[in-house]
Amino acid sequence: MIEVKHVSKTFKVLKRKEGLKETLKAFIKREYKHVHAVDDISFTIKKGEIVGYIGPNGAGKSTTIKMLTGILNPDSGTIRVNGIDPFKERRKYVKNIGVVFGQKSQLWWDIPVIESFNLLRDIYKIDNNRYKKTLEELVSLLKLEDIINTPVRQLSLGQRMKCELAASLIHEPSILFLDEPTIGLDAISKLALRKFIKEINKTKKVTIILTTHDMSDIDALSNRVIVIGKGKKLYDGSLSKLKKDFGGNKKLEIIYNKLEEIPKDIKIIKKTKNSLLIDLDGKNSSDVISKFVNICEVKDVNIYEDNIDDIILELYKEYNL
Amino acid sequence: MIGYLSYFKTRFNAGLQYKVAAVAGLLTQIFWGLLYCSIYQAFYSNTSIPDISFKEIITYVWLNQAFIALIYINVKDVDILKSIVDGTVAYELVRPYHLYNWWYIKLLAGKLSSCLLRFGPILLLGFILPAPFSLSLPYSIISFVLFLISLILGTILLCGILMIIHSVAFFTVNYKGIFSISCQLMALVSGFVIPVPLLPDIVKKITYFMPFRLIGDLPFRIYSGNIGINIALMDILLQFIWIIIIMIIGFSLMKRALGKVFIQGG
Numbered sequence: 412m413i414e415v416k417h418v419s420k421t422f423k424v425l426k427r428k429e430g431l432k433e434t435l436k437a438f439i440k441r442e443y444k445h446v447h448a449v450d451d452i453s454f455t456i457k458k459g460e461i462v463g464y465i466g467p468n469g470a471g472k473s474t475t476i477k478m479l480t481g482i483l484n485p486d487s488g489t490i491r492v493n494g495i496d497p498f499k500e501r502r503k504y505v506k507n508i509g510v511v512f513g514q515k516s517q518l519w520w521d522i523p524v525i526e527s528f529n530l531l532r533d534i535y536k537i538d539n540n541r542y543k544k545t546l547e548e549l550v551s552l553l554k555l556e557d558i559i560n561t562p563v564r565q566l567s568l569g570q571r572m573k574c575e576l577a578a579s580l581i582h583e584p585s586i587l588f589l590d591e592p593t594i595g596l597d598a599i600s601k602l603a604l605r606k607f608i609k610e611i612n613k614t615k616k617v618t619i620i621l622t623t624h625d626m627s628d629i630d631a632l633s634n635r636v637i638v639i640g641k642g643k644k645l646y647d648g649s650l651s652k653l654k655k656d657f658g659g660n661k662k663l664e665i666i667y668n669k670l671e672e673i674p675k676d677i678k679i680i681k682k683t684k685n686s687l688l689i690d691l692d693g694k695n696s697s698d699v700i701s702k703f704v705n706i707c708e709v710k711d712v713n714i715y716e717d718n719i720d721d722i723i724l725e726l727y728k729e730y731n732l
Numbered sequence: 733m734i735g736y737l738s739y740f741k742t743r744f745n746a747g748l749q750y751k752v753a754a755v756a757g758l759l760t761q762i763f764w765g766l767l768y769c770s771i772y773q774a775f776y777s778n779t780s781i782p783d784i785s786f787k788e789i790i791t792y793v794w795l796n797q798a799f800i801a802l803i804y805i806n807v808k809d810v811d812i813l814k815s816i817v818d819g820t821v822a823y824e825l826v827r828p829y830h831l832y833n834w835w836y837i838k839l840l841a842g843k844l845s846s847c848l849l850r851f852g853p854i855l856l857l858g859f860i861l862p863a864p865f866s867l868s869l870p871y872s873i874i875s876f877v878l879f880l881i882s883l884i885l886g887t888i889l890l891c892g893i894l895m896i897i898h899s900v901a902f903f904t905v906n907y908k909g910i911f912s913i914s915c916q917l918m919a920l921v922s923g924f925v926i927p928v929p930l931l932p933d934i935v936k937k938i939t940y941f942m943p944f945r946l947i948g949d950l951p952f953r954i955y956s957g958n959i960g961i962n963i964a965l966m967d968i969l970l971q972f973i974w975i976i977i978i979m980i981i982g983f984s985l986m987k988r989a990l991g992k993v994f995i996q997g998g
Contacts, residue, residue: 482825484991502828510826517823521746533738534827 412618413456413479413586418488419642420449420474448474450642451488458585461612461619463633463650465626467727471642472622476590479620480510492586506535509579509617513591516571517578518563524574525559528581535582542581549577552607569600576604580611587611589621593628605631626720638726645730654717657725661691664713665703674702685710735829740841747845754849761797761854768793769865783929787868788956792927794858794867795952801846802887803948805922806915809839809898816901825990832895832986839891871957878964883951885971890947892978893918899982902989923949929958943974 426442427433449471456462466472477483478490481497481504490497497504511517518527532542550556553573558566566574572592579587589608593601609632611617621632629636629650636653638646646653666686673679673687677699681688689699696714703709717725769790776786784792796803812835815821824831858867870876897914901907919925921935922944928936939945950967953959959967 477822480826482822501825502830505826506828508826510823512822515818515820515823519742519746521749522742526742530735530738530742534735534829536734 412458412493414491416453416489418449418452418478418485418490420478420483420485422446422448447642452644454637454647456618458618459616460635461633463629463636464620464622465629465636466639470639472639473590476588476622480508480588481505507584507586509584509587511575511579511589511592513594516575518574520564521562523560523562527578531578531581537582545581545583549580552610553577569596572596572604576607586618589619591623593623593625608632626723640727640730645726654722657722660717662715663689663691663696663699665709666711668708668710670707736833736837740837743838743841744845747842748849758850758853761800762857765793765797773864784927784958788958790865791868791956792952795955796948798851798854799847799883801843801850802883803890804924805890805918808911809842812898813901813907832983836891836895839894843887868956870955874961875954875957879951879955882954882968882971885968886947886951889943889971889975889978892975892982895982896985899985899989918944922947943978946971946974
């Protein structure tokens with residue numbers, strides 16, 4: 412459905428050095444530096460997938476999203492979505508996509524939310540009955556009943572983001588691009604948003620491409636992740652495989668009363684007076700625990716698994732990002 | 733089309749919200765109107781100018797103040813400029829409309845709603861003021877009809893010019909300098925500050941090669957009969973030609989801007 416082949420995008424950025432002399436020099440001779448925001452990236456996404464697109468700041472995530480949504484033209488390579496070139500046939504293409512940029516607003520700030528929705532109905536030429544049905548669904552799913560008549564400028568960030576999501580789905584697009592949709596939201600709003608995103612993916616088969624810095628978003632939403640760094644694709648595959656390859660480290664904490672001697676062949680991370688933090692290093696946790704039970708009085712055990720943040724950090728480290 | 737129409741209505745209604753601004757504007761316009769009237773009275777008491785009579789000038793002043801929203805160049809649309817600078821324009825590009833038409837409609841709706849809130853009271857005041865300072869009735873019915881047509885065309889032309897000025901924000905980091913300088917110069921040669929007949933000869937000649945006098949100066953002088961019907965018709969034709977030229981420039985400028993645009997941040 413979405414095919415990206417060898418896509419690159421380079422930006423020319425003016426080099427500015429400090430100091431008056433350099434500033435004056437820049438009047439005569441300007442120096443540019445070329446930033447490879449996206450460098451030879453290829454992937455395909457099938458209908459109904461939720462794909463998490465992650466990478467550190469400046470990795471090229473937003474640039475990719477902007478190329479996929481037809482805002483930017485790639486310097487080389489091709490993008491085809493259902494056979495359409497997003498940039499060349501922008502106005503035809505965008506009827507079929509919804510976009511949320513978490514840091515920007517698509518609602519008109521000086522009019523009530525519902526008027527923004529009505530305006531979108533006319534922009535997308537949606538049949539009125541169909542519009543009413545979709546609107547009703549979105550309003551009840553996102554619980555917008557109380558805020559729909561409020562001017563956008565008076566909404567909280569969480570409320571606004573819900574309305575942004577509704578606005579991006581009012582024309583029932585088959586692809587939804589979410590660029591950092593949970594940025595700045597509190598825990599409750601985040602959970603509500605994730606639940607909603609899952610729901611529409613399931614019921615309406617909307618393909619979702621999501622960029623975020625919040626790894627719990629990815630954990631909760633997508634089974635496939637694409638990791639990019641410095642414009643290059645580093646990983647593309649399932650989240651569980653990523654966890655296995657780059658994380659999967661389990662740690663065991665044993666709290667005991669008295670320990671005479673620490674068993675051999677055990678990797679200790681941290682030791683205190685009555686506890687040990689052990690790197691399991693692939694060993695079976697029950698084996699290790701039973702070893703300890705034999706030699707001391709074990710009061711409690713805790714097992715820690717690498718969370719996704721650690722895994723991503725591990726991945727970045729591997730590629731020197 | 734229905735989308736554009738709906739957007740026009742929304743923007744027009746949103747513009748009508750700003751009633752306090754309109755009242756403040758009204759008071760300012762009345763103040764300026766009276767001030768200009770007194771200045772021209774002093775000016776005309778010693779001299780007579782063959783190009784435009786005192787009565788015509790007073791009419792010019794009141795029409796200028798009443799329809800200021802439709803003819804004043806130096807008004808930026810903060811929403812448009814902000815969206816270019818901070819990248820919100822990205823959202824405009826994921827919608828199935830042409831950005832030129834979209835912003836043009838926003839400018840036009842803003843001008844019309846702003847005018848609707850102001851022009852009535854000022855015209856009324858102009859008509860009820862005592863003799864030397866009063867706004868005269870149109871020179872003839874035909875003059876009045878031509879005045880309306882040229883005022884509408886003038887507004888269409890103004891929005892086209894504003895589109896070009898606003899597009900410049902795509903190409904510079906800080907639009908403010910170029911915006912203020914160019915708008916002041918354009919206001920000067922448009923007859924907004926001093927009516928074209930009172931400008932020095934050399935400046936007057938320059939204005940005839942530019943579209944700016946066709947925005948406000950032309951309709952106000954048609955109204956008072958200062959410009960006769962034959963010349964008025966020629967100038968209205970000229971308005972059409974300039975509208976086409978300005979729109980082609982604005983359209984291609986925007987096309988160029990969007991081709992090379994890169995949206996920063998986020």
